[in-house]
Amino acid sequence: MSAGGPAGRSGAHGPLRGREPFPDAARRALADTQLRQNLARATRTIRARRAEVVGEVPDWEALREAGRAIRAEATQRLPELLETLEAQVVARGGTVHWARDAAEATRVVVNCVQATGAREVLKVKSMTTQEIGLNTALERAGIRPVETDLAELIVQLAGDTPSHIVVPAIHRNREEIRQLFRQHLPEAPAALGDDPQELAAVARRHLRQKFLRAPVAISGVNFAVAETGTLVVVESEGNGRMCLTLPSTLVTVMGIEKVIPRWRDLDVLLQLLPRSATGERMNPYTSMWTGVTPGDGPQTFHLVLVDGGRSRALADPIGREALRCIRCSACLNVCPVFERVGGHAYGSVYPGPIGAILTPQLTGRPGDRVTGSLPFASTLCGACLDACPVLIDIPQLLVHLRGVARAGARQGRRPPSPSTLAMGAAAWVMADGSRLGWAGRAARLGRRLPAAGLPPLARWLRTRDLPTPPPETFRAWWARTRRGRS
Amino acid sequence: MVGADPARPVVNARTVVLGRLRRALQPGVVPEPIVRAYRQAGPSPPGAPALLDRLQARLLDLGAGVRRTAPDTVAEVIAALLAARGATTVVVPAGLPRTFVPGAVVDAADRPAPTLDQVDLVVTGCAVAIAETGTLVLDGSPDQGRRALTLVPDWHIAVVAAARVVETLPEAIARLDPTRPLTFISGPSATSDIEFRRVEGVHGPRTLDVILVTTGG
Numbered sequence: 126m127s128a129g130g131p132a133g134r135s136g137a138h139g140p141l142r143g144r145e146p147f148p149d150a151a152r153r154a155l156a157d158t159q160l161r162q163n164l165a166r167a168t169r170t171i172r173a174r175r176a177e178v179v180g181e182v183p184d185w186e187a188l189r190e191a192g193r194a195i196r197a198e199a200t201q202r203l204p205e206l207l208e209t210l211e212a213q214v215v216a217r218g219g220t221v222h223w224a225r226d227a228a229e230a231t232r233v234v235v236n237c238v239q240a241t242g243a244r245e246v247l248k249v250k251s252m253t254t255q256e257i258g259l260n261t262a263l264e265r266a267g268i269r270p271v272e273t274d275l276a277e278l279i280v281q282l283a284g285d286t287p288s289h290i291v292v293p294a295i296h297r298n299r300e301e302i303r304q305l306f307r308q309h310l311p312e313a314p315a316a317l318g319d320d321p322q323e324l325a326a327v328a329r330r331h332l333r334q335k336f337l338r339a340p341v342a343i344s345g346v347n348f349a350v351a352e353t354g355t356l357v358v359v360e361s362e363g364n365g366r367m368c369l370t371l372p373s374t375l376v377t378v379m380g381i382e383k384v385i386p387r388w389r390d391l392d393v394l395l396q397l398l399p400r401s402a403t404g405e406r407m408n409p410y411t412s413m414w415t416g417v418t419p420g421d422g423p424q425t426f427h428l429v430l431v432d433g434g435r436s437r438a439l440a441d442p443i444g445r446e447a448l449r450c451i452r453c454s455a456c457l458n459v460c461p462v463f464e465r466v467g468g469h470a471y472g473s474v475y476p477g478p479i480g481a482i483l484t485p486q487l488t489g490r491p492g493d494r495v496t497g498s499l500p501f502a503s504t505l506c507g508a509c510l511d512a513c514p515v516l517i518d519i520p521q522l523l524v525h526l527r528g529v530a531r532a533g534a535r536q537g538r539r540p541p542s543p544s545t546l547a548m549g550a551a552a553w554v555m556a557d558g559s560r561l562g563w564a565g566r567a568a569r570l571g572r573r574l575p576a577a578g579l580p581p582l583a584r585w586l587r588t589r590d591l592p593t594p595p596p597e598t599f600r601a602w603w604a605r606t607r608r609g610r611s
Numbered sequence: 612m613v614g615a616d617p618a619r620p621v622v623n624a625r626t627v628v629l630g631r632l633r634r635a636l637q638p639g640v641v642p643e644p645i646v647r648a649y650r651q652a653g654p655s656p657p658g659a660p661a662l663l664d665r666l667q668a669r670l671l672d673l674g675a676g677v678r679r680t681a682p683d684t685v686a687e688v689i690a691a692l693l694a695a696r697g698a699t700t701v702v703v704p705a706g707l708p709r710t711f712v713p714g715a716v717v718d719a720a721d722r723p724a725p726t727l728d729q730v731d732l733v734v735t736g737c738a739v740a741i742a743e744t745g746t747l748v749l750d751g752s753p754d755q756g757r758r759a760l761t762l763v764p765d766w767h768i769a770v771v772a773a774a775r776v777v778e779t780l781p782e783a784i785a786r787l788d789p790t791r792p793l794t795f796i797s798g799p800s801a802t803s804d805i806e807f808r809r810v811e812g813v814h815g816p817r818t819l820d821v822i823l824v825t826t827g828g
Binding site: 436 | 631633642725750759789797804
């Protein structure tokens, strides 16, 4: 991306757009055996932990259903909820800024920092600030951003980009991290080993004095409660608490879809998120604050509300479902494609199944050869839907966005009509025998889902019955009964 | 609202974004009601012995220490912990009973937070504890103090009254005041960022001890 310009707009690479289409990037990633080993080990661990702590919750499905409804309500009431949130934050001493796109958001943040005179700012891990290319914009303004989350620090020291939403350095193993620390951190002893405990201790020493002295911190947010103006940051290491508590100025950058209607909704979301994200019953630290509290924490607080393509996604009645996402990464960890190619192959700060449906919508260039290739980075196996704590029908959105991509590529920038989309998707599926096989399997998966799971067809279906796909597709039957004969 | 850049007033972005969002939504669509079929509370009332056992087990799992004691022996338990670790400087919030740690420094609003780095230990109360997840919640009440107090020192002892122990997260959410600064603490600070192996003790207090105060003795 060029200087915080609207991501992907120019056709240049940036936080949401890689240098090459997914198939090319994936082919190279697949050749990296070290990467595949690192990923396989880490995703296997996460999957096992998640399965264990989800399995012990007797009302998990009721929580998912409530989570889905809460997040759906948030998207349906988005403008009104944002106004309420703004009023509450302002009433409690905060300042609220709005930004149409990445460039405007980074400009607002740079201005907030410049007003304090600070030359260095601490950052809490935040996907939204990665999305808007904030670090590049700060550096251009002569302000040094210091990532304080361990994984983000690793990514920053390596001059890397995040490859996972929750564990951004998942592609690095302990030996690589040891070398990075020895090379870049003066606090690292010459005899530094590769024990994760030892490596974490170096990060603690490195950041301690910065936490105690920094005048400004920048954070993201996991949830923003409209009715109370309360912001929520979920974390593990305590770097979040440090940044949200010790500096005198706090700038929080938030994608507008992070708002939730009411305080009580945290009942649900604070159960779904930690178990889905890191496989913990509860993450070590969660901080909540409302505006400014005299005598406790930053006395100057800015909240920056970023659109960055979210309003465009909202305008697509199918695509908007992606805005329900709470960034837990459960879909990445169960995805057979992600596990093999890793996050960088997607070329976006949002990789994996959720990234494949979010990225082309946020960039607004569905027909682009790079971002438009992402919805095709899936076998439509349905594991992502099974894992999603807010029941986003990712396979359905992938198929929908494949249609959008086809239509977009054919028609340039003219928005395609719904029928063009449907035919585009059908044409793509039927153009290739293996795709048709997947589609048949996907349709059978659909047998388990209510017809309401097909919003594009909902009106059409009101007067028609959807033929129930057979338990076994013709192709599967053929393969089973004719095995070895052809 | 503050327009950070006078050349492009921020209020303009607000109008544009809200306009885009309103155009994106079909008018008159009423969101479906939220069905809260999940557990709003566990079967045990706050402070029930089963809850204390569960909280203790979860805290131990998370790497925290746990002691149980009657109200009149809290000071003795703290003194024993202090002696065992050899802590010399202790800070407490102004609202913590003075008898808990005789000789402790009382935190003052004008004390710069970085100086808390020279303190060995902080002892506080606790607003609510959640048994199911092993979580303590601090809400900045006078017995818990400002957030920096429980963050900068490397050792935190939380004194938890049995009556404040609930079973589930929704029970805790219902009891909390969202306008106060809140900190949910589930064990000592930790990270899983390296190969997804859990490592305890990063930036927050590396040692967490919980004293459960039971009225039944």
